[in-house]
Amino acid sequence: MTQTTTPLALPPSSATTEAVGGIRRTADLMCCSFVVQGRAVGEPVPDVDARRVGEVRRVVDARLGCLGLGALRDSVLLVVSELVTNAVEHTADSGGGCVTVTQVSVRGGLRIEVRDEAHGHPQVRAPGLESERGRGLHLVDLVTAELGGRWGHSPGTGTVWCTIPTTIPVTPARP
Template identity: 50%
Template sequence: MTQMIKQMAASPEAVPPEERLRRTADWWACVIAVEGRSAGEPLSQVDARWVGQVRRIVTARLRLLGLIRLQDDLLLIVSEVMTNAVTHAGYGGPGSVTFVQRLAGGRLRIEVSDTGRGRPEIKAPSTTEESGRGLHLVDNLTDELGGRWGFDPDHRTTWIDLPTAPAAG
């Protein structure tokens, strides 16, 4: 490891980007307080803004890490899981959402947890329903990127795990 650090410091271009990412570790997290509301009541402007704030921070971190190629797809994935979490965290009273982004071993992992009572699930919405397609998008995009996603055993956390190197194919 010391040899790699010395090599990167002396001549960063001599180390392939995939190797740098495989050896890079990065972690960022935030906890968001969500206002309480009744089912069917729209998100407050403050709560709705959190999704955009997290997207902006994820964009900056992807650029910092040299993972700009993941930006468009990952921002859509983050938007979907964050919107679900913020929407459901505040039903019936104040709640919270935790967002974690980690890079280690050449993998980028996103985890979004909320305190809401509902459980995320993939639905089969009719053509007239306005919602229910987000997790289908997450599933398809994650698969296209060569990653995987799912829920923790009690369905409180949605996680996405992506390779930092382009998917073979």
């Protein structure tokens, strides 16, 4: 089931200064946005918009690697794929608009948010055995629960989110 809550509170700054004058990273933020074209009922999502899912996956994958969170790669990318696919499809159905994906990493957790301009809120469906659609939010629910996290939506904002606890400190990889 989805949960509703307020967004994750972030530290006042993404970097804080230690007493010895060095910089210690306490949070890491990645955000990307794109515009989705509208479509008529029954038409497929335009290819340019469908390709956005893969583009976002590559960006999130790169951030996970930089943060030393590669162990979460497959699970996080599955969740991102499902949430972004839903946002693209429902935004296209609603006449088009902007989709924004945000990844916030703080010590002890990772939060993914996907915000769109579609009408309505996410609903877990009960697809038929032969249905090719309607299982995405079930996957999101299963994967986040397996990792000890949760997911939900923020009412009135068009934002669907998930949080995943991490035991790996958020420290960017050195080149």
